[in-house]
Amino acid sequence: MSMSPSGKSGVLVVNYTAPELNHLAAALAQQGLLQQYIRPYVNQYRTWERAVAHLPGFGRLYTKTFGRRIMPPGFADGDIREGAVWQDIVRASALHFGGVRAKALAEHLHWSIQQRIAEVASRYVQTAQVVVGSYQVSHKAFARASGVKVLNYPIAHHRYIQRFVAEERELEPSFAATLPDWSQAPAWQEPELDAECELADRILVGSTFARNAFIEEGFPAEKVIVIPYGADLERFSPGQPGAEQRKTFNALFVGSIVQRKGVSYLLRAYQRFKGPNTELVLVGKYPDDSSPFAPFRDGFKHIPHVPQTDLPQIYRSADVFVFPALLEGMGLVVLEAMASGLPVITTPNGPGDLVRDGVDGFVVPIRDVDAIVEKLEYLRTHPEERLRMGQNARERAEMFTWERYRAKVVSVISGLSTN
Numbered sequence: 119m120s121m122s123p124s125g126k127s128g129v130l131v132v133n134y135t136a137p138e139l140n141h142l143a144a145a146l147a148q149q150g151l152l153q154q155y156i157r158p159y160v161n162q163y164r165t166w167e168r169a170v171a172h173l174p175g176f177g178r179l180y181t182k183t184f185g186r187r188i189m190p191p192g193f194a195d196g197d198i199r200e201g202a203v204w205q206d207i208v209r210a211s212a213l214h215f216g217g218v219r220a221k222a223l224a225e226h227l228h229w230s231i232q233q234r235i236a237e238v239a240s241r242y243v244q245t246a247q248v249v250v251g252s253y254q255v256s257h258k259a260f261a262r263a264s265g266v267k268v269l270n271y272p273i274a275h276h277r278y279i280q281r282f283v284a285e286e287r288e289l290e291p292s293f294a295a296t297l298p299d300w301s302q303a304p305a306w307q308e309p310e311l312d313a314e315c316e317l318a319d320r321i322l323v324g325s326t327f328a329r330n331a332f333i334e335e336g337f338p339a340e341k342v343i344v345i346p347y348g349a350d351l352e353r354f355s356p357g358q359p360g361a362e363q364r365k366t367f368n369a370l371f372v373g374s375i376v377q378r379k380g381v382s383y384l385l386r387a388y389q390r391f392k393g394p395n396t397e398l399v400l401v402g403k404y405p406d407d408s409s410p411f412a413p414f415r416d417g418f419k420h421i422p423h424v425p426q427t428d429l430p431q432i433y434r435s436a437d438v439f440v441f442p443a444l445l446e447g448m449g450l451v452v453l454e455a456m457a458s459g460l461p462v463i464t465t466p467n468g469p470g471d472l473v474r475d476g477v478d479g480f481v482v483p484i485r486d487v488d489a490i491v492e493k494l495e496y497l498r499t500h501p502e503e504r505l506r507m508g509q510n511a512r513e514r515a516e517m518f519t520w521e522r523y524r525a526k527v528v529s530v531i532s533g534l535s536t537n
Contacts, residue, residue, distance in 0.1 A: 356459025
């Protein structure tokens with residue numbers, strides 16, 4: 119067997135944007151098991167990157183965009199192989215400066231980057247004992263791999279999503295423009311997703327909901343493994359008890375403000391719930407068409423962009439986190455809110471594994487406006503229970519760390535590679 123360009127054998131990790139694979143690759147590197155980590159650009163604090171960060175004007179832009187792409191500790195020089203770097207830079211610039219043409223270019227480059235990462239990964243696969251790849255970028259490596267193939271799939275199966283979205287468009291037509299539109303995807307995307315799923319020996323997902331979607335699509339239960347992701351428990355932590363006495367009851371949502379997150383049901387619920395000394399804060403970006411939010415715009419505070427350094431304090435300033443997800447792989451923001459000491463109102467469709475109903479908050483049925491209103495009212499009028507649930511939520515979050523995620527995935531990989 120010919121040697122790979124790195125000259126090493128072990129585990130090849132291929133990624134586009136999944137943060138969990140950053141942690142996995144770092145853990146494998148620490149244990150001497152990583153052959154290569156293939157991904158788009160990442161700030162490795164090289165000499166030229168330090169110089170760019172100090173340039174007048176441009177350095178500030180760099181540190182707010184590409185400079186924030188920092189890996190967890192554990193990598194040695196040469197462990198990371200970046201692909202599609204120029205496409206990545208152009209795409210980020212287009213998204214930053216905006217405009218219709220810039221957005222169209224960014225969308226084109228989004229697909230181009232995936233294809234480039236897939237191509238680069240296929241060159242490093244010959245001696246890999248195991249290939250761990252994120253969905254959308256692993257098909258070429260899986261097709262050439264002779265070792266074990268593990269697919270990271272951070273959301274429900276794509277055909278399950280298509281059916282669900284079609285149903286949701288009928289139920290909430292005014293928010294249809296904020297749902298995923300598969301007609302805009304290249305014709306090759308779905309066949310390549312199918313190939314990745316079929317070629318994989320195991321599929322890693324973040325929740326029971328995602329696993330059940332694969333089983334519903336006919337995949338054997340033993341092929342799909344649930345390993346929840348982690349949170350940074352030092353960065354996301356509760357405020358000091360009694361440090362801030364608030365008169366306003368603050369409900370918080372963090373994430374893309376789209377219907378996949380159940381946002382219409384949250385807005386309708388808050389419209390019925392709101393009263394004196396209550397506030398709803400939505401942190402995240404609107405989709406391109408923000409017209410569905412016009413009827414509700416006076417009923418909430420919108421924060422379109424928050425530096426990552428400010429996010430922990432935003433969680434601490436809230437009384438409850440509301441995330442009525444329709445389609446979610448797990449919901450890292452839910453875990454961050456719990457780590458920050460917030461009770462959570464959510465659904466079974468992704469975050470249901472995290473939140474214990476009546477203990478850390480409430481798990482309500484999807485699309486149930488009445489249930490959201492009821493739980494908001496309960497938490498508003500029961501401050502002692504709100505505090506107790508928030509404390510429970512923090513304790514529960516401590517069970518979901520990146521260290522545990524790393525250990526579980528490495529254990530799975532080790533077991534597969536020795537069979």
